[in-house]
Amino acid sequence: MNNVLFLSLFIVLAAVSLIFLFIDRKKRTPKTGSAAETERVFPPVLAKLVDGTGVVSRHMTAGLLSFVQDNYASLNREGTEGMPVFTAVEEPPGASAGYLYRWLFYKIGENGRFEPDRLFMYTSAEHGKRAFFEDLNEWETIMEKELTDTGLLRPFTPLRKTIVMLQLFMMVFGSALLIVSPWTGLLYLMFALAAFITVFASSPRSAEGERLFQFGKAYKQKLAGTDEPLNAADPEALTDHFVYAVAFGVWRSYTRQFPVREASEVALVSNQLPLYYYAAPGTAVLSLEGIRMIDETEASFSFAAGDGESPAVWEDSDSSLPLE
Numbered sequence: 001m002n003n004v005l006f007l008s009l010f011i012v013l014a015a016v017s018l019i020f021l022f023i024d025r026k027k028r029t030p031k032t033g034s035a036a037e038t039e040r041v042f043p044p045v046l047a048k049l050v051d052g053t054g055v056v057s058r059h060m061t062a063g064l065l066s067f068v069q070d071n072y073a074s075l076n077r078e079g080t081e082g083m084p085v086f087t088a089v090e091e092p093p094g095a096s097a098g099y100l101y102r103w104l105f106y107k108i109g110e111n112g113r114f115e116p117d118r119l120f121m122y123t124s125a126e127h128g129k130r131a132f133f134e135d136l137n138e139w140e141t142i143m144e145k146e147l148t149d150t151g152l153l154r155p156f157t158p159l160r161k162t163i164v165m166l167q168l169f170m171m172v173f174g175s176a177l178l179i180v181s182p183w184t185g186l187l188y189l190m191f192a193l194a195a196f197i198t199v200f201a202s203s204p205r206s207a208e209g210e211r212l213f214q215f216g217k218a219y220k221q222k223l224a225g226t227d228e229p230l231n232a233a234d235p236e237a238l239t240d241h242f243v244y245a246v247a248f249g250v251w252r253s254y255t256r257q258f259p260v261r262e263a264s265e266v267a268l269v270s271n272q273l274p275l276y277y278y279a280a281p282g283t284a285v286l287s288l289e290g291i292r293m294i295d296e297t298e299a300s301f302s303f304a305a306g307d308g309e310s311p312a313v314w315e316d317s318d319s320s321l322p323l324e
Helices: 002-028 043-051 057-069 095-108 118-124 126-149 158-180 182-201 207-223 235-248 251-255 288-305
Strands: 073-078 083-088 275-277 284-287
Touching: 002 158, 002 182, 043 057, 043 095, 043 126, 043 207, 043 235, 057 073, 057 083, 057 095, 057 235, 057 288, 073 288, 083 095, 083 288, 095 118, 095 126, 118 126, 118 288, 126 288, 158 182, 207 235, 207 251, 235 251, 284 288
Parallel strands: none
Antiparallel strands: 073 083, 275 284
């Protein structure tokens, strides 16, 4: 009699759990035609959503370039070696963008002026290195909170919490049943364990977050040149693509899709990212000097964050670039 009662309770609890799991999955399944695909997301945040990795040099470099692209900062070359200098113009909106802006221009930099070379001096002292990593971790936390606050990540919804509580009850009850009815207790425990694995192994992204995630994955492949060729007729779009390519860590593959020339051979656009263009429609040419600037900037961040080798800029003989 007791076994029948215990099995009946198991069927009820398992059925409720399965229904909740189905509803949870349904809510996270993206529908077609999402507006998220056309929204411009702060590049480091999109890369964080797509790659799911910790914050590294490419996220910081892309954020800095995004400020230039959106006119929140300017980028110039100074000195005989053309050292990159970023100058603050206006703080951008958004929690993660605003934090990175204040951190780079006013904590590491001075009076709104940021030079990548300052990272070496800033992190050479023990207190500076410790402060750098504390700020880096804080920025990553802010990005994760931003993803959650905007509804792109929903790791523990009320529905998921309910499912977890149900499984905890089944595990406790099943453990007690092992004494009086071992097979029934084992059934409770096995189902609860399977449900736990299903909950924690499933994506923490919402339906909107899943749509943006799928779009970001395809976009990353396109930037890397593994998809159809990019349209070279729109300089502004190409510059935007370049910033996202840096965020995704595929900017070297991106630049190989275009010819590269010395800046003296092409027109320099004032306060523009280092992408230079022919006047002829549909033809894009990148500046070798500009590529060196970005390489040096990322190498400086990489050296400070400890996720790469010592900085090294492009050489004229670099065979990986399609020089003309």
